[in-house]
Amino acid sequence: MKFPKTIRRGVLGVAVAFSAVSLLAACNAVVPNPADAADQNSSSGATGLPDRIVDAGQIVIATGENTVPTHFLKDGELVGFNIDIAEALEKELGVTVKLVVVPFDSLLGGIAAGRYDAGLYNVSDRADRREVVDFIDYANSGSVVVTRKGEANGIGTSVDSLCGHTIGVNGGGNEFSILDNQKDACADSGTEPYVLETFQDDGATRQALLSGRIEAIVDGMTATPYMVSQHDDEMELIGKLEGDSAPLGMPVAKDQPQLVNALKAAWEGLLESGAYSEIAEKWSEDALVPDEITINDGKGL
Template identity: 30%
Template sequence: MTARSTRRPSAAPFRPAAIGAIAVAGALLLTACGDQTESAAPASEKSSTSEAPLFDKLPEEIQKKGKIEVGTNAEYAPMEFMDGGKIVGVDPDLAEALSKQLGVEFEFTSGSFDGLITSVNSGRYDIAMSSITDNKARQEGLDDKGKKLGDGVDFVDYFVAGTAIYVKKGNPKGVESLEDLCGKKAAVQRGTTYEDALKKQSKKCKDDGKKAIDIESFENDTEAQTRVKSGGAAAGVNDYPVALELVRKAGNGETFEIVGEQYDAGPFGIAVDKDNTQLRDALKEAVDAIIADGSYKKVLEKWGAETGAIDAAAINSGK
């Protein structure tokens, strides 16, 4: 929104150790694997079918309830976003493919991005899947200053993306890189790793004798986009696939443009509580399985996200 270059939650919240309670008012649910009536089948029946070869790898609690509850922030097309009252995108479609391996549904709830990791640690969600960048701080539950905020999470890495800078069409402020933002306003979603990137660059600006970046942080990415569109901010920073989708779709491609190349590419991971190693390992096997059977590739091709493909899942590969 986790960066969510790409959308990467900062260590302070979370997209990696998250701060604050997740906003659940008006949360929207999506079962990523279709008709919920199918989930009513007893766990014993599911485990016996060849269509769910990894069912027995799941924790008994997950097997019994027949679903994995997923926290997300559905504001990052094409990764996860609302369409006709449903949560759709790369992550929900990947979850649907994973469900065929695991034999349980993935039930998505959309809420505040900066509360996702906290909600995993508290048990509100089994996992968080929301374009979250895996890094050491989030693994260890640290904020951007190294302060301990929580237990942290383990990540099952399934995608890779970098950070991108997007500007109003025509680039009226002449921004070509992060360095060009010294003394200018930049819009970003609060609690993301690309907010951290702006803070680091702002400090560098001052160290070099230039003016700091005027960082405007918003609760959601839509507000940041609006700020750039109105000319109130010189640029926005986001995950590369998200920025690319924004440039393609907003105003039929006439609203924004990306400047420069994506940078600081890192893995997106599914966040799992550190104590739930059985679920973590089952998810890793499932990701490897959908890569092997080709369904992973089909999902990425559907959404134009092939540049983020990986060859094999990994656990805590972020730095």
């Protein structure tokens, strides 16, 4: 697979066109209505994909462009762990994977509405999100705590240790939900609550930490350890946040059981062939590789 050197910006995102996995602006993505009941019971050959996807010759998957090392721009190309996974899934599925760059906070709604077939966006599989979408759980996950080098000031891996401090999280992310729901823990222990500052992407959160605007970052273990390794003279990885172990999942609209099962089979193919482990090793994401692929945190459809 070759990526071109030029980037064409569309209305909703940066479009990177390439031969096997292609990227286009979200506003130009045309996806048939997933509620078409005929598609749900149709057969589509060895891959098990719905006929509407086989007939179109492509599956539309939403992703991002600003999280290293999973999906980010480098020298005008969209690269990263998720991008390589998309290429590998394309081979397993037998149709073109068309990647669409969208904001994280519009991901699940867009999938539920049928604008995208699925997502590759480091999304934690949580019970509240399963009310909107189903998940193919493909990676171990959790959250980690990061401070400035040598400036932990009592901040550790427990939620209680964050009390009285200003903590940076990505808006709409898993970490925001976890910490926002546990603010009462500080009052229960008689300490000042922590203050949550939200940011649009990892780069903005990192700059806020280094500038002193926040005292710590709580972010996913998918990308954060890599980021710290690139700034280990300025940042320190304190450890994994206690009590957070939700797997990463590929979201799919809830009325698409055939697609869920087809994607699960494709992920299993990558896991069994060793292709998954090779991609993970390339991006220093070895800790993500699970023992098995499950649906909805093992609960099934």
